[in-house]
Amino acid sequence: MKDDSKSTPATETPAAGRRRFIGSAALAGLTLGVAACADKKSEGGAAAPAAGGSAAASGHAADAIHLKPGELDTYYGLWSGGHTGDMRVLGLPSGREITRIPCFVPDALVGWGITNESKAVMGTKPDGSLRYTVADTHHTHASYKDGNYDGRYAWINDKINARVARIRLDYFVCDKITDLPNVQGFHGIFPDKRDPVDEKINYTTRVFCGGEFAIPLPNAGIEDASKYRSLFTCVDAESMDVRWQVLIDGNCDLVATSYDGKLAATNQYNTEMGAHYEDMMSAERDACLFFNVARIEAAVKAGKFKTIGDSKVPVVDGTRESNKDPKTALTAYVSVPKNPHGVNASPDGKYFICAGKLSPTATVIELSKVLDWFDGKQEKLDGAIVAEVELGLGPLHTAFDGRGNAYTTLFLDSQVVKWNVDKAIAFHKGDKTVKYVVDRLDLHYQPGHLNATQSETMAADGKYLAVGCKFSKDRFLPVGPLHPENEQFIDISGEKMVLLADHPVRGEPHDFIIFKRDLVKPKQVYTLDEFPNAVKDPKESGVFRKGNKVEVRLTSQAPAFSLREFKLKKGDIVTLTLTNLDKVEDLTHGFAIPKYNVNFIVNPQETASVTFVADKPGVFWCYCTHFCHALHLEMRTRMIVEA
Ligand code: CUK
Ligand code: CUA
Numbered sequence: 001m002k003d004d005s006k007s008t009p010a011t012e013t014p015a016a017g018r019r020r021f022i023g024s025a026a027l028a029g030l031t032l033g034v035a036a037c038a039d040k041k042s043e044g045g046a047a048a049p050a051a052g053g054s055a056a057a058s059g060h061a062a063d064a065i066h067l068k069p070g071e072l073d074t075y076y077g078l079w080s081g082g083h084t085g086d087m088r089v090l091g092l093p094s095g096r097e098i099t100r101i102p103c104f105v106p107d108a109l110v111g112w113g114i115t116n117e118s119k120a121v122m123g124t125k126p127d128g129s130l131r132y133t134v135a136d137t138h139h140t141h142a143s144y145k146d147g148n149y150d151g152r153y154a155w156i157n158d159k160i161n162a163r164v165a166r167i168r169l170d171y172f173v174c175d176k177i178t179d180l181p182n183v184q185g186f187h188g189i190f191p192d193k194r195d196p197v198d199e200k201i202n203y204t205t206r207v208f209c210g211g212e213f214a215i216p217l218p219n220a221g222i223e224d225a226s227k228y229r230s231l232f233t234c235v236d237a238e239s240m241d242v243r244w245q246v247l248i249d250g251n252c253d254l255v256a257t258s259y260d261g262k263l264a265a266t267n268q269y270n271t272e273m274g275a276h277y278e279d280m281m282s283a284e285r286d287a288c289l290f291f292n293v294a295r296i297e298a299a300v301k302a303g304k305f306k307t308i309g310d311s312k313v314p315v316v317d318g319t320r321e322s323n324k325d326p327k328t329a330l331t332a333y334v335s336v337p338k339n340p341h342g343v344n345a346s347p348d349g350k351y352f353i354c355a356g357k358l359s360p361t362a363t364v365i366e367l368s369k370v371l372d373w374f375d376g377k378q379e380k381l382d383g384a385i386v387a388e389v390e391l392g393l394g395p396l397h398t399a400f401d402g403r404g405n406a407y408t409t410l411f412l413d414s415q416v417v418k419w420n421v422d423k424a425i426a427f428h429k430g431d432k433t434v435k436y437v438v439d440r441l442d443l444h445y446q447p448g449h450l451n452a453t454q455s456e457t458m459a460a461d462g463k464y465l466a467v468g469c470k471f472s473k474d475r476f477l478p479v480g481p482l483h484p485e486n487e488q489f490i491d492i493s494g495e496k497m498v499l500l501a502d503h504p505v506r507g508e509p510h511d512f513i514i515f516k517r518d519l520v521k522p523k524q525v526y527t528l529d530e531f532p533n534a535v536k537d538p539k540e541s542g543v544f545r546k547g548n549k550v551e552v553r554l555t556s557q558a559p560a561f562s563l564r565e566f567k568l569k570k571g572d573i574v575t576l577t578l579t580n581l582d583k584v585e586d587l588t589h590g591f592a593i594p595k596y597n598v599n600f601i602v603n604p605q606e607t608a609s610v611t612f613v614a615d616k617p618g619v620f621w622c623y624c625t626h627f628c629h630a631l632h633l634e635m636r637t638r639m640i641v642e643a
């Protein structure tokens with residue numbers, strides 16, 4: 001049942017008492033909504049016990065998500081894995097997690113971080129150990145063609161160590177990781193959707209990465225935080241090399257790109273350049289910072305850049321001070337209130353929307369007017385703001401249904417609000433009779449990101465909405481102090497939103513995209529030629545010695561490895577290469593060496609290798625760890641290390 005005492009009438013803007021920006025004094029209340037969850041008396045509707053418009057109210061819609069055994073989902077969802085440093089692949093509408101793609105953090109299932117091939121992607125220290133084993137992924141986005149996903153690549157960020165990983169969407173594997181030079185706290189990421197100049201390039205060739213934390217550049221330990229700056233980075237989508245960077249004021253959160261390829265933007269919550277939170281929220285407005293991609297690249301080409309420290313990457317100046325003249329500006333700081341969170345591109349290509357976070361508003365920025373400002377045709381940059389409307393407390397992220405409606409999460413109100421963009425613009429223009437809020441739905445609880453099916457494409461289809469709720473409180477069985485997060489799934493095909501399901505997810509995924517299943521064409525069997533080190537024939541198997549450097553080469557074919565045993569000497573530096581010659585999809589084998597900390601899998605026609613020092617003499621049964629055959633347990637080989 002709906003708790004009417006706590007919900008706001010659908011067509012009303014929030015209560016008058018909320019019509020103020022949140023100041024320092026109110027900040028204490030920010031966390032209270034979270035801390036008070038145990039006693040279910042928190043303010044702002046945060047602990048409403050039941051869903052407004054619950055699935056029970058619409059059995060028909062709820063049926064759609066309960067797929068029968070053997071039925072396939074109609075959408076893929078790519079979820080960032082948070083601290084687990086991977087990308088999670090979900091099927092929707094069922095919400096079933098299908099796989100996880102390891103990127104930044106070792107993964108015991110596949111041997112990510114164990115095999116030489118994965119270590120080469122992850123990066124190693126001179127001694128061969130991994131450079132990093134922690135990560136914090138927030139955002140995942142995929143490559144575009146003609147305004148829709150093209151199924152080539154997805155990208156995911158690591159905030160902690162400022163790395164971007166690329167996932168091949170043919171095999172669903174991470175194939176490259178790039179470090180962003182001179183960046184700390186790499187947060188938002190978004191690929192471009194086409195080239196700003198070359199009409200023929202109607203697909204993604206750039207990936208934009210927002211640097212969050214401002215640091216001394218180069219990082220030489222200066223204490224005066226007002227001198228710190230951050231960098232906005234462009235990475236080549238194909239080579240994954242860093243193309244250029246822009247020196248900027250403020251701290252980047254999310255990144256968005258326009259459908260014409262001309263603009264990228266990031267929302268800036270700390271234009272104050274403060275080092276402490278009270279400084280960061282001292283101003284009433286911050287910025288949505290726009291980048292003129294073509295101008296930046298022309299400036300780089302003309303040599304108008306510097307480099308920082310050891311990095312060879314060209315860095316152009318995008319600070320406020322140096323970009324006041326629209327005729328030459330590389331960047332434009334559009335003023336938005338206050339510590340904005342999220343910037344999202346509407347599927348009609350016209351607008352970017354920044355949520356206010358500490359202001360109860362969303363700001364709608366018309367992109368053609370930003371371009372006009374760069375062209376000298378729009379005198380005031382503020383004129384690009386075509387609406388700034390109240391939605392509720394703690395607005396964070398916005399999704400779209402392709403029918404002119406936006407859906408914004410309200411972190412503090414624990415709601416998603418559906419609002420009509422054109423009507424919000426009319427309201428902002430002066431017609432105060434227009435009701436731009438269409439519907440509100442209570443969530444469980446404190447939502448962050450949300451995304452609708454196909455939301456960030458021109459093919460937004462307005463069927464379902466997923467919301468990543470940061471707190472699940474009472475929605476799942478208690479499991480100790482740390483609760484799962486709650487991904488809620490909502491039917492948005494009608495006027496009213498209908499909550500369909502709660503899914504517990506291990507923390508803490510943040511962002512995701514959802515797209516039609518036929519946009520990717522996964523391959524299920526590798527070809528041997530993709531691996532230069534493949535053992536193409538069992539007859540090529542053997543132990544090949546050069547002094548104490550030893551290569552062990554073998555193949556797998558259920559239920560046997562091509563070598564029944566192999567002999568090593570204590571102290572040998574061993575590289576063991578295994579090719580799986582089985583050709584049937586999913587006929588994967590594993591390879592574990594007891595006491596040697598080795599376990600990895602090889603998929604059909606895949607080759608993987610490991611390098612280790614044979615420092616323990618004895619007999620070691622190397623066995624297949626992936627159930628493959630009735631004789632799976634018998635699938636072994638003997639490693640004999642002579643003293
Ligand atoms: S930020 Cu996480 S809820 Cu990293 Cu996308 Cu908004
Ligand atoms: Cu091969 Cu189990």
Ligand code: CA
Pocket residue numbers: 269270271272280281282283285286338339
């Ligand atoms: Ca601020």
